[in-house]
Amino acid sequence: MDHHPVGLHCRRIHEVIAPWVGSIPNALALSDRDRALTYAQLDMATRAAAVQLRQLGVEPGDRVLLVAENCAALAVLVLAASQCDAWAVVVNARLSAREIDTFIEHSGARRVLYTARVSQEAKAHAARAGATMSAWSGIGDLAVGPLNPRARAEAVSDDPTDQVAAMIYTSGTSGQPKGVMLTHAGLLHIASLSSQLRRLSPKDTVYGVLPMAHVVGLSSQLIGSLACGCCLQLEERFSPEALCAMLRERKISVLIGVPAMYARLLDWCARTGTAFADHGLRILGTAGSPLTPELKQAVEAAFGMTLHNGYGLTEMSPTVAQTHLESPREDCSVGTPVPGVEIRIVDLASRSDVVPGEVGELWVRGPNLMKGYYRADDLTRAAINAEGWFNTGDLARQAEDGALYIVGRTKELIIRSGFNVYPVEVEQVLNSHPAIVQSAVVGRPVSGNEEVVAFVEVAAGMTLAREPLMAYLRARLSPYKVPSEIRAMTQLPAAATGKLLKHEIRQLALRQADARQGVL
Known part of the structure; x- marks a missing residue:
C-alpha cells in the first residue's frame, strides 16, 4: 500500500498514522540520534503519552507547552496532545529565558514539558523551572514542569475546522508575542498536499532538520510525512557533516531546507572538498526565506537536480504556493497557489486588485488559514477581513502562467x-x-x-x-x-x-x- 487519502477521514492530526499502523506496522516512522519507532511503536508510545498527560492533569482544551528540539519524543507529544484534545505549543529550546517565560505566561499552559535528554538548552530551562524528570513509555525521560492551577481550558469542538491542534508563536510587530492558532483541518489540508504535490509514500525517508517549533517543521515535515507513511529522520539542529553523511549513505529521499542551510552546506563542502553527486534524493526543496538565483544555481549544480521553491506563512499552516515536480522552474518563482488556496494581489492605495503582472500586496485565504491569534481578537480582525482574506504584508506579482513572485515586504520583518x-x-x-x-x-x-x-x-x-x-x-x-x-x-x-x-x-x-x- 503506497497511498491513502490523507485527511479525508481524519478529524484530528494524530489519526493520520492509523492506516499505516494497520498496513505497515513494522515500517520505521520516526528516527532520531538514539531511538527509532515503527508505526506500531509510534502508536503505542502516543497512546501511553496521552494517558500520562491526562494523569498530569491535562484536560481537553488545555495548552501543553513543549520546550524542545527535534526528536522522536517531541513528535510523540504533539500526537498525544491531539489525542487529549489539548493544544500542542512547541517552542524552541534555544530561545532565551525571557522569551520562554513570556510564552508560558501568554499561553496559560497547564503543563510545560522539556526534552532535557536531547537538548542542553531544554535541560537548563527545566532546571530553572523546577521541572522533575520522569520516564515515558517508548520515548525515554522527559522533564515535567509543575502543574499550573490557574490554567483554564478552552472550549472544545468536534469540528476539525474549529478545534485548535497546535499553537505557534511569532513575535508581533508590537514586540508582544502572537500565538497563531492552527486547526486540525488546516494542518490536515497541508498534509494532504504532501501526498498530492510531492507524491510522498512509504518508500520515502524525509530529512527532518527544520525545527518543529516552526510551522514548516511541525506541519509539512512531521504531519505531512506521517500522513504519507514515510520515515522521518529527525535532527535536533542542522550540521553539514551530518547531512553529508546521510547523503553519502543514500539514507534520505526528501530534503527540504531554508536557503541559509544550503548556503552553509555549500560553504562547508567547498572548504572540505566534499561532493555528493550520488545522493539518492528524489525531492530537493526550499522555503522559509527568499531564494536568490545565484544560490539556486549553485545548489542545483552541486546536487545535479532541481531545487524546488515554495512560499507560506505561519498563519496559513503554512503553504500558499509551491513549484511542481513535473514542471521545474529555472527562475526563483515560488510556484502556483496550492489546491484550495486563493490569492489576490491588491493595490496598496486603492485596495482593488492590480492588473495581472503588476506588483501589489498579497492577500490569501483557504482551508488552512489559522483560526486566529490567541487572546488577540483585535489583531485577528486587523489581519483577516470579513470575507476571510488574510493580508500577508508581502509584496508579490503573478505572471500569466500563474507563477507567483514575492518581491518584497510591506512589513519590516x-x-x-x-x-x-x-x-x-x-x-x-x-x-x-x-x-x-x-x-x-x-x-x-x-x-x-x-x-x-x-x-x-x-x-x-x-x-x-x-x-x-x-x-x-x-x-x-x-x-x-x-x-x-x-x-x-x-x-x-x-x-x-x-x-x-x-x-x-x-x-x-x-x-x-x-x-x-x-x-x-
Whole structure:
C-alpha cells in the first residue's frame, strides 16, 4: 500500500498514522540520534503519552507547552496532545529565558514539558523551572514542569475546522508575542498536499532538520510525512557533516531546507572538498526565506537536480504556493497557489486588485488559514477581513502562467536563516541597556540570507564596548535575533517629530563599503 487519502477521514492530526499502523506496522516512522519507532511503536508510545498527560492533569482544551528540539519524543507529544484534545505549543529550546517565560505566561499552559535528554538548552530551562524528570513509555525521560492551577481550558469542538491542534508563536510587530492558532483541518489540508504535490509514500525517508517549533517543521515535515507513511529522520539542529553523511549513505529521499542551510552546506563542502553527486534524493526543496538565483544555481549544480521553491506563512499552516515536480522552474518563482488556496494581489492605495503582472500586496485565504491569534481578537480582525482574506504584508506579482513572485515586504520583518526577526523586539532589548538612548534595527541582504544590523544612539558620557553588549543581548535574545553588526551613532537619523527614518537607516546598513564608522 503506497497511498491513502490523507485527511479525508481524519478529524484530528494524530489519526493520520492509523492506516499505516494497520498496513505497515513494522515500517520505521520516526528516527532520531538514539531511538527509532515503527508505526506500531509510534502508536503505542502516543497512546501511553496521552494517558500520562491526562494523569498530569491535562484536560481537553488545555495548552501543553513543549520546550524542545527535534526528536522522536517531541513528535510523540504533539500526537498525544491531539489525542487529549489539548493544544500542542512547541517552542524552541534555544530561545532565551525571557522569551520562554513570556510564552508560558501568554499561553496559560497547564503543563510545560522539556526534552532535557536531547537538548542542553531544554535541560537548563527545566532546571530553572523546577521541572522533575520522569520516564515515558517508548520515548525515554522527559522533564515535567509543575502543574499550573490557574490554567483554564478552552472550549472544545468536534469540528476539525474549529478545534485548535497546535499553537505557534511569532513575535508581533508590537514586540508582544502572537500565538497563531492552527486547526486540525488546516494542518490536515497541508498534509494532504504532501501526498498530492510531492507524491510522498512509504518508500520515502524525509530529512527532518527544520525545527518543529516552526510551522514548516511541525506541519509539512512531521504531519505531512506521517500522513504519507514515510520515515522521518529527525535532527535536533542542522550540521553539514551530518547531512553529508546521510547523503553519502543514500539514507534520505526528501530534503527540504531554508536557503541559509544550503548556503552553509555549500560553504562547508567547498572548504572540505566534499561532493555528493550520488545522493539518492528524489525531492530537493526550499522555503522559509527568499531564494536568490545565484544560490539556486549553485545548489542545483552541486546536487545535479532541481531545487524546488515554495512560499507560506505561519498563519496559513503554512503553504500558499509551491513549484511542481513535473514542471521545474529555472527562475526563483515560488510556484502556483496550492489546491484550495486563493490569492489576490491588491493595490496598496486603492485596495482593488492590480492588473495581472503588476506588483501589489498579497492577500490569501483557504482551508488552512489559522483560526486566529490567541487572546488577540483585535489583531485577528486587523489581519483577516470579513470575507476571510488574510493580508500577508508581502509584496508579490503573478505572471500569466500563474507563477507567483514575492518581491518584497510591506512589513519590516527580517528573515534570518528561515526564522522571523521583528526589529521592534530587538530594539526593545537594546533600548533596555543603560548606555543606549534609542536604537533602530534593519535587515541587510547577504548571500542566500538576511542579517540583522543595529544602529544605537549612545547616552552622553557613556561608553559602549562590543563584547559586554553582545553578552547582554545573548542573555535576552535567541541567537538568530542577535545583530551581526552594531553601529554606534551620536544621533540616529530622525524627522522633526523625532520619528526615526528607517529608510535612511536601511541605506546606511547597505553602505558597507564606507569606513564602517562606529562599528562596535
